[in-house]
Amino acid sequence: xxxxxxxxxxxxxxxxxxxxxxxxxxxxxxxxxxxxxxxxxxxxxxxxxxxxxxxxxxxxxxxxxxxxxxxxxxxxxxxxxxxxxxxxxxxxxxxxxxxxxxxxxxxxxxxxxxxxxxxxxxxxxxxxxxxxxxxxxxxxxxxxxxxxxxxxxxxxxxxxxxxxxx
Amino acid sequence: xxxxxxxxxxxxxxxxxxxxxxxxxxxxxxxxxxxxxxxxxxxxxxxxxxxxxxxxxxxxxxxxxxxxxxxxxxxxxxxxxxxxxxxxxxxxxxxxxxxxxxxxxxxxxxxxxxxxxxxxxxxxxxxxxxxxxxxxxxxxxxxxxxxxxxxxxxxxxxxxxxxxxxxxxxxxxxxxxxxxxxxxxxxxxxxxxxxxxxxxxxxxxxxxxxxxxxxxxxxxxxxxxxxxxxxxxxxxxxxxxxxxxxxxxxxxxxxxxxxxx
Numbered sequence: 348x349x350x351x352x353x354x355x356x357x358x359x360x361x362x363x364x365x366x367x368x369x370x371x372x373x374x375x376x377x378x379x380x381x382x383x384x385x386x387x388x389x390x391x392x393x394x395x396x397x398x399x400x401x402x403x404x405x406x407x408x409x410x411x412x413x414x415x416x417x418x419x420x421x422x423x424x425x426x427x428x429x430x431x432x433x434x435x436x437x438x439x440x441x442x443x444x445x446x447x448x449x450x451x452x453x454x455x456x457x458x459x460x461x462x463x464x465x466x467x468x469x470x471x472x473x474x475x476x477x478x479x480x481x482x483x484x485x486x487x488x489x490x491x492x493x494x495x496x497x498x499x500x501x502x503x504x505x506x507x508x509x510x511x512x513x
Numbered sequence: 514x515x516x517x518x519x520x521x522x523x524x525x526x527x528x529x530x531x532x533x534x535x536x537x538x539x540x541x542x543x544x545x546x547x548x549x550x551x552x553x554x555x556x557x558x559x560x561x562x563x564x565x566x567x568x569x570x571x572x573x574x575x576x577x578x579x580x581x582x583x584x585x586x587x588x589x590x591x592x593x594x595x596x597x598x599x600x601x602x603x604x605x606x607x608x609x610x611x612x613x614x615x616x617x618x619x620x621x622x623x624x625x626x627x628x629x630x631x632x633x634x635x636x637x638x639x640x641x642x643x644x645x646x647x648x649x650x651x652x653x654x655x656x657x658x659x660x661x662x663x664x665x666x667x668x669x670x671x672x673x674x675x676x677x678x679x680x681x682x683x684x685x686x687x688x689x690x691x692x693x694x695x696x697x698x699x700x701x702x703x704x705x706x707x708x709x710x711x712x713x714x715x716x717x718x719x720x721x722x723x724x725x726x727x728x729x730x731x732x733x734x735x736x737x738x739x740x741x742x743x744x745x746x747x748x749x750x751x752x753x754x755x756x757x758x759x760x761x762x763x764x765x766x767x768x769x770x771x772x773x774x
Contacts, residue, residue: 360631368635374733382634389673390627390657457620474615 351398356391357383405511412507416462420503424466431468431487442488443472444496446481448505455512462504469500552578562718566726567641567738575646576744580712583744584695587751591688594755598681601762614664622664626657633657637749641738647745651752658757659764667764670757677761680754687751694743698722714739 360383365371368379395401431439446463450456460471463483473482483500490496497505533539545553555561556573565573575583636643637650661669695712701722702709709722716723724739 356627360627363628364631364635367632368639372733374735378638382631386627386630386634390623390630394623453616453620457617460617471617474617476616 349392349395351401352392352395353384353387355395355401356387359383360386360391400512408507409511412511415507420462421466424468428467428486439487440489441484441486442491443482443484444488444491444500445493446483446497446501447493448479448481448497448501450505450509450513452512455508458508458512459501459504462508463501565714565738565741566736567741569641569643569646571644572640572646572741572745573738576741577712577714577739580695580714580740580744584691584712587688587691587748590755591684591751594684594759597759598762601766618664622660626661629657629660630654633749633753637745638742640745641741642736647748647750648752650745650749651756654749654753655756655760659760662761662764667761667768670761675757675761677758680758684751684754684758687747687749687754690747691744691751694740694747712740714741 357380361376361379364379364382365375368375448456448459450459456474456476460474460481463469463481464471468486470484471481472484474480475482481501483496485496485500488496489499552570552574555563556565556570556577557568558564559566565577567573567577633650633653635650636645636653637647640646640650658670658675661673698709698713698720699711701707702720707722708720710717710720713720713722714724715726724743725737726739728735728737
C-alpha cells in the first residue's frame with residue numbers, strides 16, 4: 348500500500364537534498380537517493396494514501412493554482428487590506444466567522460486553510476473536522492452568514508483545490 | 514513611574530556604550546592574530562604539511578586540532594543525558610492526557626518531518642566542507658521527532674521505529690566510534706612501531722599515520738578530510754539519539770501534566 352508513497356517521497360526528498368546541498372555529482376545523487384529512500388521508509392509510508400490520484404493533470408493544476416494564488420489572489424487581498432488601512436476613521440469590523448467546507452481529503456483541508464491564512468486579512472483559528480467548519484478571524488467581516496462568508500472568503504480556494512486533491 | 518521607564522533603559526544604554534568604548538570594541542583592531550592567521554592559511558592549503566584537507570576551518574579546528582577536547586565535550590553530553598534519563602526512568606505511561614491537534618498541524622508536521630531529517634543529513638555529512646557538522650546536523654534532526662510528538666503524542670514515535678533502548682545503543686555506538694577513531698593512530702603506532710599522535714588526522718612531520726583524505730575514482734571524487742567525516746557522522750548519531758531520547762521523556766512528563774506534578 349505504501350509503495351507509491353515511498354517512491355514519490357524518495358524522489359521529492361532526494362531532490363530537496365540535492366537542492367539544499369547545491370552539488371550535483373554522481374556521488375551526491377547516489378547519496379541523495381539512498382538517504383531519500385531511507386527517510387521515506389522511516390517516515391513517509393502513509394503520506395500518499397491513494398496512488399490512483401497521482402497524475403500529471405492534477406500536478407499541472409496545482410502549479411497553475413499556485414501561480415494564480417501568488418499573483419492575482421494575493422495581490423487582490425493585499426490591496427483590500429491596504430484600502431482598509433488608508434481609509435480614514437477605522438470603520439472595519441473584525442470578527443471570528445464560521446466557514447463550512449465540503450472537501451474530505453486531509454490535503455484539501457490543509458491547503459484551503461493555508462490559502463485562507465496566507466492571504467492578508469484572514470487567519471484560520473481552528474478546524475472542526477466532525478462538523479466540517481473552519482473558524483476564521485476576518486479583519487473586515489462584512490457578513491456573518493456561513494454561506495455568504497464562504498462565497499467571499501474561501502469559495503475560490505475550495506473550487507480550485509478540490510480539483511487538485513479530491 | 515513614567516520617569517523610571519525612560520531613565521532605566523537610557524542608563525543601561527549609556528552603561529553599555531561606556532563599557533564598549535572603554536574596552537575599545539567600537540574601534541576593533543582589524544588585523545588577524547597570528548594564531549588566526551595560521552589556522553586560516555594553513556588548514557585549507559592542500560600543499561601544506563599541516564593541512565586538514567578541509568575548507569571548513571571550524572570543523573578542522575574542532576576535530577583535527579583539538580579532537581581530544583571535543584571528545585570529552587561529547588562525553589560530557591553523553592553522561593548528562595544518561596544522568597537525566599536515570600532521573601526520569603521511573604516514568605509510567607498511564608493516564609496520559611492528550612489534546613488532539615487540528616488536521617493542519619498533523620499533516621504539515623507529517624510532511625515536514627522527513628524534509629527536516631534529509632536536510633539534517635546533508636548538514637552532517639558535509640560538515641568538513643560547509644558550515645555545519647555532526648552536532649549541528651543532529652540538532653536539526655531533533656526538530657523532526659519533536660514536532661511529531663507535539664502534533665500527535667510521544668507514543669507516535671514508536672510507529673516510526675523509535676525505541677529508547679535502540680536509540681541508547683546507537684548513541685553508545687556513536688560515542689564509541691569517536692573514541693575508537695581517536696585511538697586508532699595509537700593502536701597503529703604500537704602495532705607497527707611508528708610515531709603517531711592521539712586523535713591524529715592526516716600525516717604530520719615525524720609521523721607516518723594518516724587517515725584517507727580523498728577518494729579519487731574516474732567516476733567521482735570524494736573529499737573525506739581524513740577523520741573529520743568519521744567524527745562528524747559519529748557525532749551526528751550521538752547527538753540526534755541523545756536529544757531525541759531526552760525530548761521523548763520530557764514530552765511524556767509534559768503529557769502527564771508537568772515535571773514534578
